[in-house]
Amino acid sequence: MQNTQADNTPMALAPEKLEKVFSVCFPNALHKDRFIKAIIEYCPRSGVNTPKRLSAFLGQVGQECGGFTVFEESLNYSTEALLKMFSRHRITSADAVRYGRNKGKNADQQALANILYGGEFGRKQLGNTNNNDGWLYRGRGCKQLTGKANYTLLSQITKWDCVANPDMLLEPENGLIAALYYWDQINPSGKSLNLVADREDDVKLTKLVNGGQNGLKERKRIREQVYSILCSVS
Numbered sequence: 248m249q250n251t252q253a254d255n256t257p258m259a260l261a262p263e264k265l266e267k268v269f270s271v272c273f274p275n276a277l278h279k280d281r282f283i284k285a286i287i288e289y290c291p292r293s294g295v296n297t298p299k300r301l302s303a304f305l306g307q308v309g310q311e312c313g314g315f316t317v318f319e320e321s322l323n324y325s326t327e328a329l330l331k332m333f334s335r336h337r338i339t340s341a342d343a344v345r346y347g348r349n350k351g352k353n354a355d356q357q358a359l360a361n362i363l364y365g366g367e368f369g370r371k372q373l374g375n376t377n378n379n380d381g382w383l384y385r386g387r388g389c390k391q392l393t394g395k396a397n398y399t400l401l402s403q404i405t406k407w408d409c410v411a412n413p414d415m416l417l418e419p420e421n422g423l424i425a426a427l428y429y430w431d432q433i434n435p436s437g438k439s440l441n442l443v444a445d446r447e448d449d450v451k452l453t454k455l456v457n458g459g460q461n462g463l464k465e466r467k468r469i470r471e472q473v474y475s476i477l478c479s480v481s
Contacts, residue, residue, distance in 0.1 A: 276315035303444035306470030320386030322356040388422030
């Protein structure tokens with residue numbers, strides 16, 4: 248297929264192209280039509296309006312929310328996963344056994360959220376200061392926005408009260424808007440991630456979005472696939 252769209256030229260977000268993006272890259276997406284409409288309406292407002300920027304954005308958020316199928320963080324970790332993924336500063340071995348999923352028992356997700364996103368780590372990294380903040384401000388939306396500090400910033404910017412009503416990010420449009428605000432200014436750099444997207448720097452982009460390199464290969468794969476579709480003649 249021939250590429251015709253210049254990398255740094257703003258493009259019209261055509262519904263038919265986004266339909267193809269979702270059918271190929273996110274075939275199991277929920278609320279597809281609502282997301283496509285929201286992308287067309289809101290992405291250009293954050294400058295996510297070139298093939299490189301939109302493909303990078305969708306690569307990141309698409310991986311974060313399981314191909315637009317999961318909009319609320321699951322903490323149903325097994326004991327083994329907790330011990331492997333988190334340091335003993337974040338969760339003790341005893342608590343991993345007590346609250347993790349094992350021997351036919353589901354994890355106590357509320358307890359795990361308050362342990363993993365609480366304490367010194369939660370206060371410094373996420374602004375979680377109260378006992379239940381880890382659970383109240385677990386990941387939601389396309390970006391899986393996490394932590395009271397981020398919910399507070401989003402509330403200040405949007406004038407929503409998502410601190411009092413965090414579940415409002417489960418609505419597709421709100422979840423996408425929250426992801427765009429994170430992309431635009433709430434992320435750790437405090438700057439738009441568009442310039443990082445322009446450089447196709449998947450490693451730095453994933454670090455700024457995820458805090459690590461979780462799912463890096465998948466994010467890169469989605470970005471490249473979306474980019475190919477957006478730039479194709481048909």
